[in-house]
Amino acid sequence: MARERNERLAALLVEARWSRAQAAAAYNRVAVETLNGEVRENSKVGRSHVSMWVGGTEPTGVAPAILCQALSRRLKREITPQEAGFAASTSPAQGALDWRVDPLIALNDLESGVNTDRRGVLTSGVYSAAALLLPDETWWEAMSRRPAEEPSVGKRVGHGDVEMVRELTLAFSRMDQRRGGGHGRRAVDEYLKHDAHDFLRGRFANDATRRAMFSASAELAYVSGWMAFDNSEHAVALQRFNTAVKLAARAGDEPLSGHILRAMAHQALDLGFRREALQIAETSVHGERxxxxxxxxxxxxxxxxxxxxAANGRKQQAARALVRAEDDLSNANDGIREPDRTFFFGEASLAHETACTLRDLGDQQRAVKEFRRSVRTRGAAFRRTHAVTLGYMGAAQIAQGGVEEACATWTNVLDAMEDGIYSGRARQTVVDMRKLLSPYRKRGIPAMGALDARAASYLAQVD
Structure with a gap:
């Protein structure tokens, strides 16, 4: 019996504007990231595999999950195996993403860190809108209550232990800002799995120490999530953010909960989940958060x-929110002790986010101005974000017709990337750069030809 052509998959490939070879290349990038060197069935495929799947052959092994992950990233929305015409199923909100699961269980399930967690993408599903639904207020209230019984066994935990977790968190956060999320997350996860987990199960000197340790561990889980997000490991990032929110809720630390929810909203927005991003962002600025x-x-x-x-078309509300953010930052001064987790946020970061808001509102000219301000005011310690900002600025410049100007900006991106930045977000700006340059390839612009060749060489080396 002849196989029935998989029209759903064929339509998705057309929507993604992928040839069979391009689909296979994207698949292999996701597989390398997810499997981290483990050889499994269909851990690497070629264009013939994609052709067979379109022709009606059912993909086996890791193929359904990996292909759907690749398509989801490309199309900025969740693609399930069913939508792709496959028989396999996923349950994206299961396991650690269930708000009822104790955060200590989630930490324990990290296993050996990044390797196992990447493989976990294959069982817990792709990044999904279903997992972005937040619990109601009764959950937050219940989580913040002091436990009825204190542990009678385990190591005694004091203020010095809390400070140690905080110092480690700040060190990794600073490294992420310099080098990107693709460097060092294994160490963060190992510490979460073992040391932080043992602290959280220990005997606390008092309730204030208990809450402080849960807050400190929540920040470390958040840093792991942010590093995964920056390195385009989106399902992993969502799991870490989920765990971090639970720990912060246990601590009763509402501003920290807001900080983590802000990161979740940022990720959801970058992946095209605009409505869900707005709902999460609104929760992050609600009440005491x-x-x-x-x-x-x-x-x-x-x-x-x-x-x-802005992404949801609420122009006036977005403008008011920007003004309020500017006013808030202007009120920050040396006399107010800020949490360490905000060390990176200053004029340059505000300008970057303001530029992204203006860009999404269609105001490319003002967006370029704010991107320039961000580049001009950012310190050398924030090289990863600097590269991302330059990538976005080049895209805004070419949208205004400034091809040579964009090429000059993007040259600086490659200078930064080739100097040791490991960031999926920064890498994506290089991919986007080549797409945006494509319509101009036949115009004989010298700067563009050299830049495009250099970008292609860079991507070939890192993919």
């Missing part, structure tokens, strides 16, 4: 809220 935060953190929460408003 915003009111109890320091001025710098309020500005950070507020500017991401502005971005989600």
């Amino acid at each position: 915003y009111a109890a935060a320091t001025p710098r953190e309020r500005a950070l929460l507020g500017v991401v809220h502005a971005r989600t408003l």
